Amino acid sequence: MSCGDVAEIKSGPVFQKVKNSKLIAVMRRSSAKAHHFAERHQVPFWYNSVGELLENSKINAVYIATHLLLI
Numbered sequence: 001m002s003c004g005d006v007a008e009i010k011s012g013p014v015f016q017k018v019k020n021s022k023l024i025a026v027m028r029r030s031s032a033k034a035h036h037f038a039e040r041h042q043v044p045f046w047y048n049s050v051g052e053l054l055e056n057s058k059i060n061a062v063y064i065a066t067h068l069l070l071i
Helices: 005-017 031-040 050-054
Strands: 025-027 045-047
Touching (some): 025 031
16 A cells, blocks of 8 residues: 555544454555555555555555546
8 A cells, every 4th residue: 555645634543443454564655655654654665666565475465546537
């Protein structure tokens, strides 16, 4: 999951509360921001690359929390 405003306020907290769901990893291009988000939300894994995140065998679903910019 991404670590932006949508995840901070809306998506992140919900994943921790839904039955049979657990937020175990987040990804953001900024390592510092990903790590800070993970610490605040007790998320065990954080990454700054999609490739590294997808190598984690404990992940069975990916939620992309980002907005779409239309020009």
